[in-house]
Amino acid sequence: MPKKVDHEQRRRQIAEAVWRIASGRGLEDVTLRQVAAEAGVSTRLVQYYFGSRDALLLGALELLSLDQKQRVEERIPKDASPRLLLREILIGLLPLDEHQRMTLLVQLAYFIRALNDEALAAAFIDPEDQSLENLFIEIMTAARAQGQIADGLDLAREADTLLAVSTGVGPDILVGLKTGDQVIAMIDYHLDRIFLSSE
């Protein structure tokens, strides 16, 4: 079905134009006309694929969220230890490469609008964080059963902390207040507290 593939590629090409504009200049400049120019297509084509500006904003965000999910999943090594598994997911959330940097910027650009727009909020808040939190608790609970976790820890709070460290420093990395190495050292500091072994 070459026609179908072509449609998907075209939608992605337009969505990528939205991402570039939103991450570089904010939503302010995401208009049908400017997106069309950035994507190198006509405004009519953008309308054909997405409809209104609202639908374009939503569609581009949905594609980005899907992308990020896949990227984090691809980073997870097979047969990794619980500690390494957590570490890879956490590092995967940091804006250390161009794509993750852009993803965080697009999310920041959309944030306020999503607070007042249920459809955007669903594509956004969509409990990715919650499910990561639960995944982290599961991983650490399994590691505890194997005697790998330090005594006296509240695993739900530790999961929250790991996520807060990873997401809380994102903007600091973007503005250059922290380097990726500094943040990874911070993640390791907490993994050292949580796990009895360094492997």
Place this chain on the structure above:
Amino acid sequence: MPKKVDHEQRRRQIAEAVWRIASGRGLEDVTLRQVAAEAGVSTRLVQYYFGSRDALLLGALELLSLDQKQRVEERIPKDASPRLLLREILIGLLPLDEHQRMTLLVQLAYFIRALNDEALAAAFIDPEDQSLENLFIEIMTAARAQGQIADGLDLAREADTLLAVSTGVGPDILVGLKTGDQVIAMIDYHLDRIFLSSE
């Protein structure tokens, strides 16, 4: 000098209109005309007090940063223990009241633009975080000298963690994924790790 006071009040009245629009709908709607309407003054008056849209954006952000600094400082209790001091500052950074909520939203609205605008970046990134980090390290170092800190902690990393927890969960509070009580419990969890006494 009643004239001077009046000028400052007028600037603040206009800045507050910028904050309300930016926190509610993003920078997209912060135009001279919409700000004038929101402030209940003429577009000419906005121009008289701030000049261009760029200067208005900058001036409103500077006033907000000043405000936030004062509010955090006012929260700090006199003769507080090191632990209570940290706790009050950290809670003061959370979007738990209407003003802190608005402050965080305005900062999010400005973020991408500040990455590409040195004047905005200076009003923004202006090393408030860095200085808070250093203040936290100082407070904990003094507490350590008095035997109040648990063994084996890297105080710079702990300072980073406390700040990351506080800033990292801000958006989660705004979207309702976390309550203020949950986040305060998380802050206390870390203060319990760091401080030997609960006072």
